[in-house]
Amino acid sequence: MAKVGILTEKPSAAAAFAAALGGTQGNYQGVEYVIANARGHLFELAEPELQLSGASDAEVASMKSWDLSNLPWDLSRFNWEYVPIKGSSKFMSDIRLAFKDCDEIVNGCDVDPSGEGSLIYANIVKALGLDGRKQSRMYFTDEAAPSLQKAFMGRKAVPDLDRFDEYQMASFRSSFDFASIQFTRAATASAAQGSVLRQGRLKSAMVLLVGDQLAAREAYVKTEAFQNRFRDDLGVMYTNPAEPVFATEAEVPQKYGPSKVKLDSRSMKRTPPRRQLDLSALSARLSTQGVKADQVLAVYQKMYEAKVVSYPRTDDKTITTEQFNELLPLADKIAGVVGVDVSLLTERTPRRTHVKDSGAHGANRPGPVVPASLESLSGKFGPVAPLIYAEVARSYLAMLAPDYVYESQEGHIEKYPEFTGKASVPKSMGWKLVFSDSDDTDADESSKGLGTDAEPIVYVIVPPKPEHPTMTWLMKQLAKRDVGTGATRTSTYADVTQAASKRNKWPLLHDSSGKITMTDFGDQSHRLLPGTNIGNLGITEHVYAAMREIAAGHTTADKELAIVATWVSEDIRTMQRNGAAMRKELGLDEQVQQKEKYEGTWVVTGETIKFSRQFGSHRFSDEECEALLAGEEISMSPVSASTGNPYDVFGRLEPQEYKEVSYVGFKANFGKKDASGKIAPPTAWCKHVFTPEETAKLAAGEKVAIEGFISKKGKSFNATVSFTDEEKAGDWRIKPDFG
Numbered sequence: 067m068a069k070v071g072i073l074t075e076k077p078s079a080a081a082a083f084a085a086a087l088g089g090t091q092g093n094y095q096g097v098e099y100v101i102a103n104a105r106g107h108l109f110e111l112a113e114p115e116l117q118l119s120g121a122s123d124a125e126v127a128s129m130k131s132w133d134l135s136n137l138p139w140d141l142s143r144f145n146w147e148y149v150p151i152k153g154s155s156k157f158m159s160d161i162r163l164a165f166k167d168c169d170e171i172v173n174g175c176d177v178d179p180s181g182e183g184s185l186i187y188a189n190i191v192k193a194l195g196l197d198g199r200k201q202s203r204m205y206f207t208d209e210a211a212p213s214l215q216k217a218f219m220g221r222k223a224v225p226d227l228d229r230f231d232e233y234q235m236a237s238f239r240s241s242f243d244f245a246s247i248q249f250t251r252a253a254t255a256s257a258a259q260g261s262v263l264r265q266g267r268l269k270s271a272m273v274l275l276v277g278d279q280l281a282a283r284e285a286y287v288k289t290e291a292f293q294n295r296f297r298d299d300l301g302v303m304y305t306n307p308a309e310p311v312f313a314t315e316a317e318v319p320q321k322y323g324p325s326k327v328k329l330d331s332r333s334m335k336r337t338p339p340r341r342q343l344d345l346s347a348l349s350a351r352l353s354t355q356g357v358k359a360d361q362v363l364a365v366y367q368k369m370y371e372a373k374v375v376s377y378p379r380t381d382d383k384t385i386t387t388e389q390f391n392e393l394l395p396l397a398d399k400i401a402g403v404v405g406v407d408v409s410l411l412t413e414r415t416p417r418r419t420h421v422k423d424s425g426a427h428g429a430n431r432p433g434p435v436v437p438a439s440l441e442s443l444s445g446k447f448g449p450v451a452p453l454i455y456a457e458v459a460r461s462y463l464a465m466l467a468p469d470y471v472y473e474s475q476e477g478h479i480e481k482y483p484e485f486t487g488k489a490s491v492p493k494s495m496g497w498k499l500v501f502s503d504s505d506d507t508d509a510d511e512s513s514k515g516l517g518t519d520a521e522p523i524v525y526v527i528v529p530p531k532p533e534h535p536t537m538t539w540l541m542k543q544l545a546k547r548d549v550g551t552g553a554t555r556t557s558t559y560a561d562v563t564q565a566a567s568k569r570n571k572w573p574l575l576h577d578s579s580g581k582i583t584m585t586d587f588g589d590q591s592h593r594l595l596p597g598t599n600i601g602n603l604g605i606t607e608h609v610y611a612a613m614r615e616i617a618a619g620h621t622t623a624d625k626e627l628a629i630v631a632t633w634v635s636e637d638i639r640t641m642q643r644n645g646a647a648m649r650k651e652l653g654l655d656e657q658v659q660q661k662e663k664y665e666g667t668w669v670v671t672g673e674t675i676k677f678s679r680q681f682g683s684h685r686f687s688d689e690e691c692e693a694l695l696a697g698e699e700i701s702m703s704p705v706s707a708s709t710g711n712p713y714d715v716f717g718r719l720e721p722q723e724y725k726e727v728s729y730v731g732f733k734a735n736f737g738k739k740d741a742s743g744k745i746a747p748p749t750a751w752c753k754h755v756f757t758p759e760e761t762a763k764l765a766a767g768e769k770v771a772i773e774g775f776i777s778k779k780g781k782s783f784n785a786t787v788s789f790t791d792e793e794k795a796g797d798w799r800i801k802p803d804f805g
Contacts, residue, residue: 127675234617
């Protein structure tokens with residue numbers, strides 16, 4: 067009997083599959099199977115310098131370098147090699163063991179619009195050499211038992227994994243984003259301020275939108291204009307689009323008098339509940355309560371694994387009929403947990419606006435496990451969990467509430483019919499009693515409707531100041547432009563707003579209870595973006611369109627990636643112009659010239675390295691550089707210091723670290739060796755040149771009293787000094803005694 071191996075994306079998914087099929091291995095309806103799981107991505111693209119086929123040492127070094135002369139990369143030479151991530155070996159061993167006797171390997175990873183689950187699957191299968199076996203794909207909308215059982219029995223054959231549409235889309239997207247590393251290097255070098263300015267499709271879009279909005283607020287100047295209008299006895303305003311606008315109130319002609327209001331129409335209208343919250347909208351709502359995006363991501367994932375909420379990273383805005391029917395029996399219980407009156411939940415049949423038999427995981431919603439109370443969630447998952455559940459639950463329950471119903475009234479000023487007004491009179495609040503906020507309030511909402519008498523007024527028109535960017539504002543801007551998904555917007559926002567730390571030294575944005583400001587690094591990044599390709603909000607649309615075309619066989623990944631080189635070249639020129647303007651405007655130092663480097667193979671490790679060929683006032687000659695690469699010790703005398711002191715130096719190349727960055731460079735020892743290899747005293751110290759007699763005494767270990775040393779601050783001092791050749795004795799090995 068043929069045996070089927072099912073690979074899931076994570077342990078929680080494997081548990082759901084096991085519950086649906088009857089165990090981690092066994093027989094389901096005559097099909098022998100075994101289940102194994104990954105833990106998300108087990109592979110990542112190797113470093114750029116490892117992607118070149120047949121690269122020379124010089125080419126490898128150029129790929130490591132952030133020098134702009136090494137950009138753009140020739141992506142046509144990339145082999146797009148994936149390497150295991152840390153901690154993946156155990157999962158790979160378990161999968162290999164589980165599938166050793168399987169004839170068919172099933173892709174049971176998440177069904178994502180971007181194909182991400184299939185990229186996870188393909189990387190594992192290829193690395194284990196399982197891609198030569200029969201391949202198939204399970205399509206499921208959620209991890210409920212009926213969905214998984216149906217997907218398993220109806221799995222679709224995948225004749226060629228390399229040509230599989232999901233894999234092709236995700237592979238291209240991954241390659242494109244990897245190639246975007248070049249934009250970060252371009253921005254960093256163009257700013258030339260010693261900080262790494264990260265760029266990317268979503269990062270750059272966020273910085274651009276926030277920066278532009280803050281700039282608009284900064285440039286705002288309050289202005290006033292004046293216009294004739296009418297206001298009736300119930301407060302409704304009547305306007306005439308053709309009515310002229312004047313710069314001062316005195317200029318407005320007083321040509322209108324009081325008049326009756328003429329009602330033109332009444333009509334009953336209704337609006338259905340808002341769409342389900344996605345992860346970015348959920349995170350934005352909670353940000354006003356001080357909840358960070360990374361907290362939402364972490365806690366929501368734990369709640370999902372406990373089946374308290376649905377799959378977090380879905381891009382769906384609707385749920386399926388099956389998902390609707392599975393959750394409906396729990397609706398009253400869910401309402402009780404979040405304090406919603408069940409009498410409001412009168413719409414117990416699927417709404418066409420909210421329920422459609424399409425999608426992958428279905429919109430974010432409560433899971434099959436209903437908590438006993440919000441307090442119980444806090445005890446199990448922490449204080450953020452009740453906030454998450456309340457929002458997600460109310461968003462779902464609003465679907466079961468009636469439409470919001472209102473009467474739309476329209477009318478005009480009887481004497482001056484060109485002036486019209488309207489009012490929306492609520493008749494039934496419906497779903498707004500379950501889940502609503504200020505965005506759900508109509509601008510012309512009036513509890514009483516149109517009045518009967520109106521008076522002319524001179525209305526002051528004041529253009530509003532652009533609102534301060536918030537997470538809610540930003541997520542709406544990104545959604546409106548279709549940049550990213552709810553999940554990627556949230557994760558990227560969490561990344562760019564993460565507080566400065568050892569792992570994140572250069573944050574771009576700062577979030578304070580959802581209110582966004584720019585860091586200095588974000589401001590620099592924003593100033594570099596105007597006119598760039600990476601700063602174009604349409605770049606994500608381009609990438610996703612290319613993904614669809616690649617999946618359909620209308621183009622190739624190589625062809626679509628080729629355009630990146632042109633974009634990088636254009637952006638380098640643009641960023642360098644913007645960088646020069648930025649430094650001038652902000653009064654920053656001019657771009658620092660990079661230190662001259664020498665490149666070659668270091669015999670100690672056999673690796674190609676670059677090291678600075680400048681030490682103090684000394685520039686290493688070619689012969690000295692080759693000697694250093696050969697592992698030899700060299701000496702220099704004298705070398706000028708910043709204090710003006712000349713000194714003797716010897717040393718060799720050694721691994722070093724500066725600000726947590728590892729590198730190979732010249733490791734200096736101060737002093738001079740004699741013919742026997744013993745370290746000799748220095749020729750001078752603190753601008754005093756030792757006499758031959760003083761040098762001889764120091765070499766013999768004697769103390770020497772000297773007057774007229776000059777400190778770094780230019781002050782004269784006297785001291786008795788001695789010399790030691792101990793390794794940890796300090797600079798120049800001269801030890802002063804001021805006693």
